[in-house]
Amino acid sequence: MAVNAVLENSDLVLVAFGYTLLLFVLAGIGSLLLGSLLAALRVGPVSIMRRSVSVYVTLIRNTPLLVILIFFRIAGPKVGLRFDFVDVTIGEINLNAVFTACLVGLTVYTSAFVCEALRSGINAVPVGQAEAARAIGLTFGGAMGQVILPQAFRASLPPLTSVQIALLKNTTVAGAVGVFEAFARMRSLTNDYTTQTYGIFLAFAVIFVVLVEIVSFLSLRLERRWKVAR
Amino acid sequence: MSSQSVLFDAPGPRTVARHRVYSVVTVVALVALLGLVVWRLAVTGQLEYRLWEPFVTPRYIEALLVDGVLTTLSMAGAAVLGAVVFGLVFGLGKISHRRWISGPSFVVVEFFRAVPVLLLMIAVFFSWGITRGDSGAYWSVVVALTAYNGAVLAEVFRAGIAAVPKGQGEAAFAVGMSRTQVTWIILLPQAVKIMLPALISQCVVAVKDTSLGYAVAAPGLTTIGRGIYQGFQNQVPTVIVLAGLYILINLALTVLATWVQRKFVGENNPIALQTVDSGRAV
Numbered sequence: 001m002a003v004n005a006v007l008e009n010s011d012l013v014l015v016a017f018g019y020t021l022l023l024f025v026l027a028g029i030g031s032l033l034l035g036s037l038l039a040a041l042r043v044g045p046v047s048i049m050r051r052s053v054s055v056y057v058t059l060i061r062n063t064p065l066l067v068i069l070i071f072f073r074i075a076g077p078k079v080g081l082r083f084d085f086v087d088v089t090i091g092e093i094n095l096n097a098v099f100t101a102c103l104v105g106l107t108v109y110t111s112a113f114v115c116e117a118l119r120s121g122i123n124a125v126p127v128g129q130a131e132a133a134r135a136i137g138l139t140f141g142g143a144m145g146q147v148i149l150p151q152a153f154r155a156s157l158p159p160l161t162s163v164q165i166a167l168l169k170n171t172t173v174a175g176a177v178g179v180f181e182a183f184a185r186m187r188s189l190t191n192d193y194t195t196q197t198y199g200i201f202l203a204f205a206v207i208f209v210v211l212v213e214i215v216s217f218l219s220l221r222l223e224r225r226w227k228v229a230r
Numbered sequence: 231m232s233s234q235s236v237l238f239d240a241p242g243p244r245t246v247a248r249h250r251v252y253s254v255v256t257v258v259a260l261v262a263l264l265g266l267v268v269w270r271l272a273v274t275g276q277l278e279y280r281l282w283e284p285f286v287t288p289r290y291i292e293a294l295l296v297d298g299v300l301t302t303l304s305m306a307g308a309a310v311l312g313a314v315v316f317g318l319v320f321g322l323g324k325i326s327h328r329r330w331i332s333g334p335s336f337v338v339v340e341f342f343r344a345v346p347v348l349l350l351m352i353a354v355f356f357s358w359g360i361t362r363g364d365s366g367a368y369w370s371v372v373v374a375l376t377a378y379n380g381a382v383l384a385e386v387f388r389a390g391i392a393a394v395p396k397g398q399g400e401a402a403f404a405v406g407m408s409r410t411q412v413t414w415i416i417l418l419p420q421a422v423k424i425m426l427p428a429l430i431s432q433c434v435v436a437v438k439d440t441s442l443g444y445a446v447a448a449p450g451l452t453t454i455g456r457g458i459y460q461g462f463q464n465q466v467p468t469v470i471v472l473a474g475l476y477i478l479i480n481l482a483l484t485v486l487a488t489w490v491q492r493k494f495v496g497e498n499n500p501i502a503l504q505t506v507d508s509g510r511a512v
Contacts, residue, residue, distance in 0.1 A: 043237055044237075044238075045237075045238045045241065045245075045249060046249050046252045046253055046256065047253070048253045048257060049252070049253075049256050052256065052260060059473075059477060062434070062438075062476060062477040062480035062481060062484075063438075063473045063476055064438040064439070064442075064452065064476055065438070065441075066441045066442060066444060067441060067452060067469060067472050067473050067476065068473075070452075070465075071469045074465050074469075075459075075465040075466045075468070075469040078274060078465050078466050079270045079271060079276060080270055080273075081270075122237075130237050134238070134239055140237065143237065143238075144237070165344075169344075169346040169347075170346075172346040172348040173348065173442065176348065176442065176444060176445040182349075183346065183348050183349060183352070183445075186352060187352050190352060190353070190356045191356070194356070197353055197357040198353065200353075201350070201352075201353035204349055205341070205345040205349055205350075208344060208345055208346060208349070209340075209344040209345065212344040213344070
């Protein structure tokens, strides 16, 4: 069978997807937090904050993720930007400086796109909502936190989902700079079992398709639930 | 922002004063951050001329611009051309009324959208490109990017055709055109105009993704950069120069897309509104 290599090494493959999922979940949460903060500053009343966030988003969006990961992983340590204080081992998964550097890189990269997705969501909130929030005397912070952002999150659920799915696939780039996640494992298996290239690729690809479908499914359920609440 | 946002009131005198404090604090923080960066660079010796020398040496500038930027642009260009064909075939396939065409098209598009480009790149490289040296790596990158960007463009083509006003197709049917004629003569030409900005934006994604060729040692800007920092141990200056070059290329493409948008489409672009750039690097 063409996927023998994957079945024989199922423990290694499992660990690899453990890394992939950990990167995805942690960077996902981080990018949502950082991205929301950026989005709030991006539409806020202080012009210098708006401009600096806009510059940040433009720079990050136009730089390849790989270059950002090389920065945190390879260039950063040269100027003292180290992550070697992190050393956690969960089962067979070892979270070290390389993992953390990639995690930070993925979070920084994805947060720029989360910010843009949220901004489009904020634009979709009806003007009357913002006006009403102001009319009852809420400050910018209050209106943002209690009225605008909660609705913006609902409105921008589809683009936010695409951003998070992109993040799931982007975790493979961490494999190119030293984290032994799904892509790196697939490369080493392909190297060892040269006759099974297509089988190995299909097996890994199908797992990714399933993961993407799970994320889309969860997002769709959330969207449906929120629609009723609206 | 010139127009007053609805998100906050026109500020009164106390708020103006408070905002001024915020502005000053932000400026101070930014200046401090910049100072910290420069200080770290200086302390760790990254500002030494020796490390920056490659970027003022004609031989390396030529390598960066010719083997780096030009190769990157040609890979991205080839991938986008291929992706347009791929997207056209499967995008039109998806909206076909024949089940045996639309079904497989749907599967192909969904598959290549969900699979990380890097996996595909490695699969093509190991099964075909590995024995063919540099050009093998080059075409592995192009093939992988063609499949991924093609799947995305298939959706863009579909959305573009859906965005053409309904009456256009109905009128064409009314004067007796066949389904094929309606698609090719009436809908597609109008759809292409609407899709052009989205198409150019996709080029930005393709340019960024060519950097992944690094994983199969394909030529291109990032690989050239790796050669330079491995030779000179000047990782920090190299990353700064690399990021700068990519940003310049992509900003030029963005300016072009905005210009095309204004010239051919107008402010309300149904596709630009639908497809928020999700940063799919892979």
